[in-house]
Every structure is written in C-alpha cells, then in structure tokens.
Amino acid sequence: MSDKIPYVFRQNTDFLYFSGCQEPESILVLTCKENKSSFTLFVRPKDEHSELWDGPRTSVETAAEIFGTDYALPVTKFEQFVASFIQEDKKSIIWYDYADVVQPILHKKLCQLVKLTDNQIFASPKTLFHQIRLIKSVYEIDLMRESCRIASNAIIKTIQSSKPQMSEHQLFATVDYECRMHGAEYLAYPPVVAAGKNANIIHYISNNQIIRSGDLVLMDAGCEYHGYSSDITRTWPINGKFTPEQRVLYEIVLDVQKNLIKTLKDMPSLDNVFRHMCFLLGKRLQDINLIPKNIDEEKLLTAAYTYCPHHVSHYLGMDVHDAGKISRSIRIQPGMIITIEPGIYISPKNLHAPPHFHGLGIRIEDDILVTENGSEVLTKTCPKEVAEIEALASQNQGSC
Numbered sequence: 075m076s077d078k079i080p081y082v083f084r085q086n087t088d089f090l091y092f093s094g095c096q097e098p099e100s101i102l103v104l105t106c107k108e109n110k111s112s113f114t115l116f117v118r119p120k121d122e123h124s125e126l127w128d129g130p131r132t133s134v135e136t137a138a139e140i141f142g143t144d145y146a147l148p149v150t151k152f153e154q155f156v157a158s159f160i161q162e163d164k165k166s167i168i169w170y171d172y173a174d175v176v177q178p179i180l181h182k183k184l185c186q187l188v189k190l191t192d193n194q195i196f197a198s199p200k201t202l203f204h205q206i207r208l209i210k211s212v213y214e215i216d217l218m219r220e221s222c223r224i225a226s227n228a229i230i231k232t233i234q235s236s237k238p239q240m241s242e243h244q245l246f247a248t249v250d251y252e253c254r255m256h257g258a259e260y261l262a263y264p265p266v267v268a269a270g271k272n273a274n275i276i277h278y279i280s281n282n283q284i285i286r287s288g289d290l291v292l293m294d295a296g297c298e299y300h301g302y303s304s305d306i307t308r309t310w311p312i313n314g315k316f317t318p319e320q321r322v323l324y325e326i327v328l329d330v331q332k333n334l335i336k337t338l339k340d341m342p343s344l345d346n347v348f349r350h351m352c353f354l355l356g357k358r359l360q361d362i363n364l365i366p367k368n369i370d371e372e373k374l375l376t377a378a379y380t381y382c383p384h385h386v387s388h389y390l391g392m393d394v395h396d397a398g399k400i401s402r403s404i405r406i407q408p409g410m411i412i413t414i415e416p417g418i419y420i421s422p423k424n425l426h427a428p429p430h431f432h433g434l435g436i437r438i439e440d441d442i443l444v445t446e447n448g449s450e451v452l453t454k455t456c457p458k459e460v461a462e463i464e465a466l467a468s469q470n471q472g473s474c
C-alpha cells in the first residue's frame with residue numbers, strides 16, 4: 075500500500091483456475107509433445123527469512139502432490155527448463171499471455187529465450203482459458219451458490235440495520251462484516267453504498283456521506299468465497315417507506331428485471347438482453363412521461379439508454395466481470411452464470427424529468443445460473459419485492 079506495508083495478495087484468476095495454487099510468483103507450464111502432455115508447477119523455494127515475515131511456503135518436494143501436477147520445480151529452474159525445451163524442438167509454439175503481462179521479470183526472461191531461436195512464437199491462450207471458465211462445473215456452481223447465499227444474507231442484515239443519519243460507511247462496514255463472519259474471504263470488489271443522488275454515480279465508492287431520511291440507498295456488493303464472486307444490488311428507502319415517486323421507479327426496474335430473467339429460457343445473447351432492457355424500460359418510462367411518446371424504436375432505445383447508461387449483464391464467476399475475453403454477443407448456454415441488473419438513474423440536470431424525480435437512482439441485480447430449462451436465480455434469498463424491502467428497512471427505525 076505504501077513503502078513496505080503489504081497488501082492482501084490475490085492470485086491471478088486463470089492461474090488459480092488451473093493450478094489451485096495460491097502462492098505468489100508461481101508458474102504453471104503445460105507441455106505437449108507427440109500426444110504426451112504434462113504439467114509442471116514452479117514454486118518459490120523455501121526461505122527461512124522470508125517465511126518468518128510472510129508465512130510458510132509449500133516446499134518444492136511436496137508441491138506436485140498437493141496441487142496435483144506431474145512435476146514441481148523451484149522457480150529458479152524455470153529459465154533452464156524452457157531453454158532445454160525450445161532448443162530440443164525449434165518449431166514449438168509458446169502459449170503465453172504476452173499482451174497482459176502478469177509477471178514482468180518472467181516476461182523479460184521469456185522474451186530473451188524466444189529471441190535465441192528463429193521459429194519460436196507466442197500465442198495467447200487467454201481466450202481459450204476464458205471459454206473453459208465460462209461454463210461452470212457442478213463444483214464451481216456449488217461454490218457460487220454459497221458465495222451468493224453469504225452475500226444475500228449480508229445485504230439482508232445491512233438493510234435491517236439501516237436507518238436515517240447513518241453514514242454510507244457504516245453500511246459498507248456492515249456488509250463487509252456479515253460476509254466475512256459467514257465464511258467469505260473478503261468483498262469481491264469495492265462496494266457501492268450510495269445514498270440519494272450519489273446513486274447517479276455508477277462507480278460511487280467514496281461511501282462517506284450521511285444518509286438522510288427520505289433518501290434511497292443503492293448498495294452494490296458481493297463477496298469472494300473460495301475464489302468465487304457474487305455481485306448483488308439492492309435499493310431501499312432508508313426510513314423504511316418508499317415515496318410515491320421512488321416506488322413508481324422501483325416497480326418499473328423490478329418488473330423489467332423479472333421480465334428479463336424470464337427471457338433467459340430462449341438463450342439470448344447478453345447484448346440482446348441489453349437491447350430488450352432498453353426497449354422495456356423505454357416503454358415504461360414513456361408511460362410516466364419521462365420519455366416522449368411517438369418516437370421510433372431506435373430513438374426509444376437511445377432515450378432509455380440515457381436513463382440506464384450501463385450494460386444490463388456480464389458473466390460472473392471467479393472474477394466479478396468473468397471471462398473478459400468472451401463477447402457478449404454470443405448466445406448464453408447452460409452452465410454460464412450471469413448477472414441481470416437493470417437500473418434507472420435520473421440526473422438532477424435532466425430537464426425532461428419533473429423535479430421530484432431528480433437525483434433518484436435505482437438498480438436491482440441478481441446472479442443467475444443458466445440451466446437447460448431456463449434459469450435459476452442464485453441470489454433469490456435476497457428480497458426485492460416492495461413490501462419485503464419496506465418490511466426489512468423498517469426494522470431498525472425508532473431505536474437510537
């Protein structure tokens with residue numbers, strides 16, 4: 075964080091997926107030659123002094139057995155290993171992510187080795203990795219279920235504890251506490267805890283303002299459980315009761331969200347879900363005169379987009395924005411986990427909207443497993459109906 079103060083290490087996701095190894099500076103090499111393949115894991119050698127400060131390291135002798143690889147070697151042998159391999163076979167392809175450099179020293183060494191011969195080339199395996207990671211195994215789905223359960227429960231607890239005059243920071247602390255107390259390692263990302271007009275800032279993470287009675291609170295938070303991330307958004311009235319304007323907008327977002335979840339059985343692409351959201355949202359905003367009537371469909375979609383300037387979905391898994399190399403234009407498939415997160419944000423500068431709508435920001439986000447016959451909402455234990463939200467948010471009113 076500064077000078078010699080450490081920060082929490084988070085393993086590279088692709089590396090963790092294939093190795094299960096949480097140790098820094100490790101390298102995993104898969105070699106394939108004449109239909110024979112083997113995995114070699116390189117780990118840091120034991121070092122008494124470093125281990126005194128940073129904790130124990132897996133020994134090279136036990137690493138292969140612990141992580142299930144064919145071989146394990148100390149990282150100090152990495153250059154020699156690669157050199158012997160490429161000298162033997164002058165036409166080998168090195169599948170290595172040369173574009174997104176994770177370990178600068180390793181990158182330099184590899185580049186030097188590749189320069190030694192004429193026919194060596196790099197090809198990035200990242201898209202392949204993400205294609206594999208996109209479809210979750212039953213074991214991964216179990217971990218995602220637990221991650222979603224913990225975060226749902228933490229958000230329920232946070233809504234229950236909230237009341238006017240608390241600060242956004244206190245709600246941040248509550249959701250963080252509840253996630254960790256129930257087994258999550260940490261939050262999956264800096265949460266958004268946005269009161270009132272702060273909800274118009276999509277990535278609002280300052281979370282340092284006092285929440286006044288009459289404000290809505292938008293909380294976007296999730297946790298990481300054994301490497302798997304949840305990502306939930308709920309919006310609630312801090313004093314336990316929606317105003318009529320807040321309620322009108324909330325019900326629109328909720329209807330649109332539920333509607334979009336139903337369409338998942340047709341296996342649309344995420345981009346198509348987004349287009350569909352703009353259409354549904356646009357129609358509903360026309361009904362309440364926030365978008366002019368009698369405009370053509372393209373204009374309607376554009377107008378709706380000004381009220382929800384973010385995408386409605388992303389893939390979810392080990393990373394919050396999982397499998398980043400995979401386009402959102404492909405059809406969804408069973409085994410994928412995605413978010414559905416429509417929102418409405420009414421800028422105080424919006425001249426078309428009446429002043430009582432100004433500054434309102436609402437988003438509802440659930441995590442969804444795509445299945446053969448549609449979908450399963452993994453965050454379904456986190457309430458979102460108006461009556462449920464009001465009941466939860468009313469629980470701590472009146473106490474000081």
Ligand SMILES: [Mn+2]
Nearest residue numbers: 305413415439
């Ligand atoms: Mn999300």
